[in-house]
Amino acid sequence: MKLNKDTKILIVGLGVIGGGYAAALTDSGYKVKCITKELSDIQYAYEHGIIDYGTTEVDPALIAEAELIVFALYPTIFIDWIKKYQHLFTSGCIITDVTGVKSSVVYEVQGILRDDVEFISAHPMAGRERSGVEYSDPKVFRGANYIVTPTEKNSEEAIELCCELGRQLGFAKISRLSPEEHDKMIAFLSQLTHCIAVVLMNANTSEGLEKYTGDSFRDLTRIAKINDRMWSELFMMNKNALLCEMDSFIDEFIKFRSMIENGDVDAMRERMRASSERRTLFDKPRK
Amino acid sequence: MKLNKDTKILIVGLGVIGGGYAAALTDSGYKVKCITKELSDIQYAYEHGIIDYGTTEVDPALIAEAELIVFALYPTIFIDWIKKYQHLFTSGCIITDVTGVKSSVVYEVQGILRDDVEFISAHPMAGRERSGVEYSDPKVFRGANYIVTPTEKNSEEAIELCCELGRQLGFAKISRLSPEEHDKMIAFLSQLTHCIAVVLMNANTSEGLEKYTGDSFRDLTRIAKINDRMWSELFMMNKNALLCEMDSFIDEFIKFRSMIENGDVDAMRERMRASSERRTLFDKPRK
Numbered sequence: 001m002k003l004n005k006d007t008k009i010l011i012v013g014l015g016v017i018g019g020g021y022a023a024a025l026t027d028s029g030y031k032v033k034c035i036t037k038e039l040s041d042i043q044y045a046y047e048h049g050i051i052d053y054g055t056t057e058v059d060p061a062l063i064a065e066a067e068l069i070v071f072a073l074y075p076t077i078f079i080d081w082i083k084k085y086q087h088l089f090t091s092g093c094i095i096t097d098v099t100g101v102k103s104s105v106v107y108e109v110q111g112i113l114r115d116d117v118e119f120i121s122a123h124p125m126a127g128r129e130r131s132g133v134e135y136s137d138p139k140v141f142r143g144a145n146y147i148v149t150p151t152e153k154n155s156e157e158a159i160e161l162c163c164e165l166g167r168q169l170g171f172a173k174i175s176r177l178s179p180e181e182h183d184k185m186i187a188f189l190s191q192l193t194h195c196i197a198v199v200l201m202n203a204n205t206s207e208g209l210e211k212y213t214g215d216s217f218r219d220l221t222r223i224a225k226i227n228d229r230m231w232s233e234l235f236m237m238n239k240n241a242l243l244c245e246m247d248s249f250i251d252e253f254i255k256f257r258s259m260i261e262n263g264d265v266d267a268m269r270e271r272m273r274a275s276s277e278r279r280t281l282f283d284k285p286r287k
Numbered sequence: 288m289k290l291n292k293d294t295k296i297l298i299v300g301l302g303v304i305g306g307g308y309a310a311a312l313t314d315s316g317y318k319v320k321c322i323t324k325e326l327s328d329i330q331y332a333y334e335h336g337i338i339d340y341g342t343t344e345v346d347p348a349l350i351a352e353a354e355l356i357v358f359a360l361y362p363t364i365f366i367d368w369i370k371k372y373q374h375l376f377t378s379g380c381i382i383t384d385v386t387g388v389k390s391s392v393v394y395e396v397q398g399i400l401r402d403d404v405e406f407i408s409a410h411p412m413a414g415r416e417r418s419g420v421e422y423s424d425p426k427v428f429r430g431a432n433y434i435v436t437p438t439e440k441n442s443e444e445a446i447e448l449c450c451e452l453g454r455q456l457g458f459a460k461i462s463r464l465s466p467e468e469h470d471k472m473i474a475f476l477s478q479l480t481h482c483i484a485v486v487l488m489n490a491n492t493s494e495g496l497e498k499y500t501g502d503s504f505r506d507l508t509r510i511a512k513i514n515d516r517m518w519s520e521l522f523m524m525n526k527n528a529l530l531c532e533m534d535s536f537i538d539e540f541i542k543f544r545s546m547i548e549n550g551d552v553d554a555m556r557e558r559m560r561a562s563s564e565r566r567t568l569f570d571k572p573r574k
Contacts, residue, residue: 186499197562204532211462216481220480224566225567243548247544276513
């Protein structure tokens with residue numbers, strides 16, 4: 001199967017990411033149908049012209065006609081959904097997801113999935129610090145990274161379809177990683193950063209601090225506004241990799257603290273120069 | 288003395304902040320003169336029309352005619368400058384600064400300063416992660432906080448002049464804090480955040496991570512590009528307050544790590560909800 005404007009695409013879960021997918025695909029000329037829990041989200045999607053059709057029902061006919069299904073659900077809900085409704089998929093259907101952890105999702109879903117349906121997993125590395133379709137915005141995908149995490153169960157055809165979906169959504173860089181590589185990377189780049197933001201936000205609750213804040217504190221805590229249900233699931237599903245990155249961070253933090261305590265200015269400046277130099281690698285590419 | 292367009296203003300140190308002050312004041316119709324170390328910075332300032340006159344010489348006549356002098360130097364260089372050149376100030380002159388730590392600067396300078404010159408200290412809470420006049424931009428002051436840190440040695444007249452300078456520079460919120468209150472606040476809001484960014488940047492140096500990064504990591508490490516000389520001075524001059532905030536952060540981080548390790552999802556979600564709620568206090572006011 002190749003992606004084209006007639007491909008029957010179904011999105012399950014119209015939240016901030018599912019809504020962004022719907023809007024991006026609709027903008028590009030696809031007709032997107034969706035199933036989601038709240039009627040108000042479907043109304044919002046109709047009013048903003050980001051879907052062709054939506055329902056709150058798990059409609060067998062709608063699922064049966066879908067050739068490509070994108071699951072944009074919390075990880076545990078996604079797995080439960082597959083268990084409960086996979087008999088409704090049409091044979092040859094390809095399903096993908098947007099889940100932020102991979103090993104604990106991909107192998108489980110591929111393990112229970114019917115042989116005539118293929119699951120190719122992907123992670124769009126772009127989000128918002130708010131949840132809900134009303135915060136969805138396809139612009140966040142532009143310039144961002146999209147990671148496909150195939151396993152030996154995946155066909156080249158499905159992998160390519162998933163990559164093409166990423167390109168159609170507007171992602172700038174499409175990569176492939178194994179689920180394990182993905183999870184190690186995400187533990188550092190995304191999960192540790194969210195832990196730090198939450199911890200920093202709670203570390204000093206003196207009154208009135210907001211009156212004096214500069215942008216550095218605002219930047220470090222932007223993601224301290226966090227979807228507690230989703231992120232606690234993601235942390236639990238990638239616990240070992242996350243704990244490992246948290247420990248490396250604590251070690252480095254304690255070393256840096258000692259340099260300050262001991263007045264070791266040379267060592268401190270060396271660490272600062274290393275961080276300045278390394279940070280340039282992460283600058284966003286100019287469009 | 289009241290600030291008006293004829294006030295003779297001298298800026299000493301034309302870096303990213305001194306240059307921003309010069310540009311903002313020139314934009315508002317003031318004639319700004321400056322003394323700085325590098326001729327190329329003066330040339331840049333002339334070319335961009337942000338100063339009326341500049342020199343690399345510590346010119347006695349220029350200093351003698353100044354009614355308001357802004358020192359935008361590294362803290363240790365500022366203190367040395369006062370020791371060496373304060374005999375050149377005219378009687379009644381008011382001096383201010385932009386230094387990021389207060390207790391260890393304000394009392395020392397006020398202690399050695401001539402009786403007929405007044406030092407009123409201030410901290411513009413806006414910077415760039417780069418140094419040098421070519422990165423100066425008066426727009427960063429708009430919407431930002433400006434903190435005046437008077438002591439019992441200061442007159443209401445000088446405090447008001449300093450506040451008016453903040454308003455003329457475009458700052459949205461002008462506050463007063465004691466040097467000690469300022470330093471405690473800045474240890475958390477600014478110095479701890481810079482420590483975290485540097486430590487995070489150095490905590491995992493695996494190759495190729497930049498290919499997969501999302502904006503959360505970029506936001507948390509924006510300030511990991513850091514002026515190592517200035518910040519190591521600032522950390523050293525506020526060591527006790529900073530170590531105290533670092534310890535609170537480590538305590539909170541280790542608690543959060545235990546929640547993850549123990550799978551205590553309820554506690555984790557409670558911390559996330561607390562951080563989400565508290566973060567809304569720090570949202571930037573809409574202009």
